[in-house]
Each structure stands twice: as structure tokens, then as C-alpha cells.
Amino acid sequence: MGQEQSTFISEDTPPQNLSERSLAAVADFIKSGRARRIVVMTGAGISTAAGIPDFRSPETGLYANLAALNLPEPEAVFDLAFFQQNPRPFYALARELYPGARYRPTVSHAFLALLARKNLLHVLFTQNIDCLERAAGVPPDRIIEAHGSFATQRCIDCREPFADDAKMRESVERGEVPRCERVVGRDEDETDGIGGKEQDEERRCGGLVKPDIVFFGEALPKAFFERSGAVQEADLVLVMGTSLQVHPFAGLPNMAEEEVPRVLFNLERVGSFGTRADDVMVLGDCDAGVRKLADALGWRDELEKAWRELVGDEEAERQLQGAAKRLAALHDEVGKLAEEVEEALHIDEKEGDQEVVKESQKGQDRDASAAGSAEQTEESVKGEAGSNTNLPDAEPRPEEKGSPSRNNNSASQDSTEQGEKTDGADKAKETAA
Numbered sequence: 001m002g003q004e005q006s007t008f009i010s011e012d013t014p015p016q017n018l019s020e021r022s023l024a025a026v027a028d029f030i031k032s033g034r035a036r037r038i039v040v041m042t043g044a045g046i047s048t049a050a051g052i053p054d055f056r057s058p059e060t061g062l063y064a065n066l067a068a069l070n071l072p073e074p075e076a077v078f079d080l081a082f083f084q085q086n087p088r089p090f091y092a093l094a095r096e097l098y099p100g101a102r103y104r105p106t107v108s109h110a111f112l113a114l115l116a117r118k119n120l121l122h123v124l125f126t127q128n129i130d131c132l133e134r135a136a137g138v139p140p141d142r143i144i145e146a147h148g149s150f151a152t153q154r155c156i157d158c159r160e161p162f163a164d165d166a167k168m169r170e171s172v173e174r175g176e177v178p179r180c181e182r183v184v185g186r187d188e189d190e191t192d193g194i195g196g197k198e199q200d201e202e203r204r205c206g207g208l209v210k211p212d213i214v215f216f217g218e219a220l221p222k223a224f225f226e227r228s229g230a231v232q233e234a235d236l237v238l239v240m241g242t243s244l245q246v247h248p249f250a251g252l253p254n255m256a257e258e259e260v261p262r263v264l265f266n267l268e269r270v271g272s273f274g275t276r277a278d279d280v281m282v283l284g285d286c287d288a289g290v291r292k293l294a295d296a297l298g299w300r301d302e303l304e305k306a307w308r309e310l311v312g313d314e315e316a317e318r319q320l321q322g323a324a325k326r327l328a329a330l331h332d333e334v335g336k337l338a339e340e341v342e343e344a345l346h347i348d349e350k351e352g353d354q355e356v357v358k359e360s361q362k363g364q365d366r367d368a369s370a371a372g373s374a375e376q377t378e379e380s381v382k383g384e385a386g387s388n389t390n391l392p393d394a395e396p397r398p399e400e401k402g403s404p405s406r407n408n409n410s411a412s413q414d415s416t417e418q419g420e421k422t423d424g425a426d427k428a429k430e431t432a433a
């Protein structure tokens with residue numbers, strides 16, 4: 001499960017279930033009533049427009065906040081041993097990400113809720129911990145939060161659930177770390193003379209309470225394994241905004257029956273997409289792809305209306321402007337690369353002059369790096385969309401565990417990341433000072 005196959009379907013291979021490999025054909029397939037059990041897998045990319053920060057990105061205030069809390073490394077925020085010593089950095093992050101605190105659903109989330117309302121959503125598997133699927137109105141019993149969520153919490157010592165959600169929310173808002181209240185015994189007050197039995201002190205567990213977010217080395221929720229079989233019942237699979245790099249989540253799309261159409265909404269091709277006859281890839285911004293599908297389905301007005309009612313016009317505009325900015329940044333980058341290539345080519349044309357030969361050499365170097373230009377551009381955007389890391393496949397690592405961590409450091413970014421981290425830390429120090 002999960003390994004990428006190397007054989008891509010050739011253009012000549014006809015699809016089995018779709019009339020063609022296109023979004024329009026997918027819409028027809030849904031409209032024909034043949035897709036009644038749609039299984040969806042989502043990742044950080046569907047929350048990008050919401051502004052959920054990449055907690056390691058130095059540009060976000062969030063990273064600076066965490067740096068100010070003296071984390072040995074950003075990943076420590078999802079490390080159980082570190083949490084035991086110092087839960088405050090995690091709670092700083094929790095305060096930021098807590099459902100309802102700051103972030104609102106995207107149009108992609110609203111689309112999932114729409115699928116559920118139309119009784120087409122069989123199961124939604126999400127890697128995100130932001131609970132925005134719930135916030136959008138997807139019924140909780142349809143959602144499998146593969147990397148946990150803030151929806152429930154428990155004591156890390158005795159595993160007792162901490163049931164008082166209101167108290168939990170209050171603690172998080174105040175930046176306090178809640179403690180387990182399970183009564184483990186009574187301290188008989190031997191000198192008790194005044195108040196009698198009421199004076200007996202209840203002894204409480206007092207362990208640290210942690211939201212049920214999967215930390216390093218922790219098992220995925222049981223529900224993930226119990227429900228993963230639902231993928232085999234799917235008659236249509238939608239994969240949205242995930243780079244499918246971390247197993248076992250990454251293996252889910254491959255569990256669908258071979259002839260079941262699979263649609264990918266992501267900045268780039270991932271996993272085994274493209275190896276099956278009914279794979280459709282909608283590459284680009286996730287929300288944009290979802291809007292295209294909604295158009296093809298004739299659901300666009302309904303979708304936009306539902307989304308605006310959910311988030312309000314102001315937030316809707318903010319998200320739309322953010323999307324425009326991301327697109328502009330992408331165009332800028334592509335433009336710059338194109339200019340550089342152009343320049344290098346021109347210089348190559350003039351030969352002879354030593355000066356120019358040197359330049360030409362530089363140009364070739366640049367050209368060489370520009371050979372991967374599309375890829376580089378994609379990578380940097382991928383960063384924004386929070387698709388993912390070059391992680392070893394073995395087990396989910398915290399950066400994959402949910403959206404705050406979604407971290408897309410490609411190897412090339414890794415090399416520069418250290419410097420950025422330092423910058424972030426410095427900035428944080430400056431801010432703190």
C-alpha cells in the first residue's frame with residue numbers, strides 16, 4: 001500500500017468509468033448518480049486560504065511566538081517528552097489554532113459540507129488538526145481526523161478524558177495548561193476538627209491535559225484503522241491539498257477499487273495519481289479546482305452562498321484577496337525565472353568577449369538551475385499550500401500530523417531553512433526585547 005507505481009497511464013488508454021479524464025466528466029459521473037459514496041482525503045492545502053500558518057515558516061508570527069518560547073527545534077512542539085517538561089509552547093500553538101479562535105473554513109471545506117448535505121459524502125479522512133471540516137458543517141461522524149484534533153483531550157498520565165470542553169476552551173484562551181481532575185483518592189485530614197468530613201481533600205491526578213492531536217511516536221486514532229476500509233466502498237475518491245507523503249494516510253487512495261475514478265486537487269501530481277485509467281488531476285490551487293468542479297456540477301452559486309453565510313463577506317473577501325496575492329507571487333516568480341533564462345540565452349549568443357564568456361558561464365549555471373524552474377516554482381508554492389515534506393515513509397511525523405505543521409520543506413528548501421529559522425528566532429528575540 002502506498003508505493004508509487006512507475007507506470008503512468010498512456011493517453012491512449014481509455015478510462016473505464018468516466019467518459020474522459022476531465023473534470024467535466026467527473027461532474028457528469030456525479031450528476032448521473034453513479035457516485036453515491038464519495039470518499040475524500042484532505043491535507044493542509046485545503047486550509048491554505050484560511051491562513052493557517054505553517055508553524056515553521058519564519059514569516060508567520062506564530063513561528064516567532066514559538067521561537068520566543070525557547071523550543072529546541074520547532075518539531076518539539078509535537079514531542080511528548082518535551083511537552084511533559086514544558087507544555088507551554090504547545091499551548092501557545094493551541095491558542096492560535098483552537099477551533100473558532102481565529103481561522104474560518106475555506107470554500108473547499110464548504111464544498112465538503114455541501115457533499116455531505118447532498119448525502120454524497122461517505123467518509124472524509126483528514127490530516128488536518130484545525131477542525132475546519134467540522135466548522136464548515138461536515139457531520140463529525142463522517143470525519144476521520146487521522147492525525148487527531150482539538151475536538152477532545154485527555155490526561156497524558158492516566159489517559160482519562162478531560163470532558164469539560166468549556167473549561168478546556170477557557171484554559172486555552174487564557175494560555176493556561178489544564179490539569180487532570182480525576183480523583184485518585186482522599187487525604188484524610190487527621191487534624192480535622194473544624195469542618196468535619198468536608199475538609200477531606202480530594203487527591204487529583206493532576207497530569208497534563210493534551211488535546212488528542214497525534215504527537216511524535218503516538219499511534220493514529222483507532223478510528224483511522226477501523227474506518228480505512230471505507231475507501232474500498234468508494235465509488236469516487238477525491239484527494240485534496242495533500243502531498244500524500246506520510247503513511248499510512250498516503251496509502252488510502254490506493255485502497256480504492258481499480259476502476260473507481262480518483263480526482264486529485266493539488267499543486268502537483270502526488271502519490272500514484274496518473275497510473276490508473278480513471279485518474280483525473282486538477283493541478284493548482286485547491287480552492288480554484290473545487291470551484292471549477294462546482295461550476296461543472298452547476299453547484300457554484302449554492303457553494304459560494306453557503307460559504308459566505310458560513311464565514312461572512314469580510315472573511316470571504318480576505319481569503320479571495322489572499323488567493324490573488326498567492327497567484328501574483330507565483331506569476332512574479334515565474335516571470336523572474338523567465339527573464340533570467342532569456343538573459344542567459346542572449347548572453348550566450350554573443351561569443352568571443354572574455355567578459356561575456358564568463359557571463360555566459362554564469363548564464364549556463366543559472367540555466368541549469370532554471371531547468372528545474374517550473375519545479376522550483378512549484379516547490380515554493382507548494383510551501384504555501386502546505387503540501388508536504390520529504391519525509392521518510394515509516395510513520396507520521398509531527399510536521400505531517402496536522403496543518404500547523406504541514407511543512408513542505410523540500411530538500412532545496414531545507415538548505416535555506418536553517419538561515420530562515422535563525423532569522424525567525426532573531427526576530428522573535430528582537431520582539432521579545
Ligand SMILES: [Zn+2]
Nearest residue numbers: 155158180205
Ligand atoms: Zn490523569
